[in-house]
Amino acid sequence: YPIELEYARSEMHMQFANIATPSEIVVTTTFRVEFGESAGDLHICIPYSTFEPIREILYSPLQGDQGGPDRRWLTLLTQQIKSASVELAAELAYSRATVGELMALKVGDFIELDRMPTLVSKVDGVPIFECDYGTLGGRYGVRIREFLTQTGGSAAAGQP
Known part of the structure; x- marks a missing residue:
């Protein structure tokens, strides 16, 4: 029509x-x-x-509709979500300074950092994993300790 x-x-x-x-x-x-x-x-x-x-x-x-969800659409949507690129970021250390202190820095100055025992990996600012960090095969990386819930708390260790 x-x-x-x-x-x-x-x-x-x-x-x-x-x-x-x-x-x-x-x-x-x-x-x-x-x-x-x-x-x-x-x-x-x-x-x-x-x-x-x-x-x-x-x-x-x-035709062919069994009253349930359209499986083709669901499969395609799942594939597209799984193939989406995201950036995983993990802050290893931090330091606080005043603007005056930052302006006074010069090449070669040493900035003391507060090291955290574990770190939180985030995607788009949203906490996803609590991690340990270290090296493996000469490369730096993180090891997932536990998955975090959407409210920022801990989920069961190793469970999404």
Whole structure:
């Protein structure tokens, strides 16, 4: 069923759109549209009677649909999430200084750091693992001690 759209007019205020009678049932949806710094809501309102010619198609199940989730979509979404690149960061040590102290630093100055016994690895600022750090085969790295919950607390050791 091809749809042919025709621009009739636009209305900035939804209450003045007048596309259906007050007693008519309508289907509405809102989209947030962003163009750089500008953003706005796009409201779409379609009278329910518009769907009458294709009502049987809308109510009938898809061929092969067992009433469960679409496995192809779920598989594709899972693959895309697993292949997404993220940056894992682990802060090994830290130090506090005033702006004046930083401005007075010069090449060769020594900055004392407070070393932490364990560190927290984060993805996009979100704590994910509590880790030990060290070297293996001449490379620096971290060993996961435990997974952290979404609230920042500990989950069972070795469990996601």
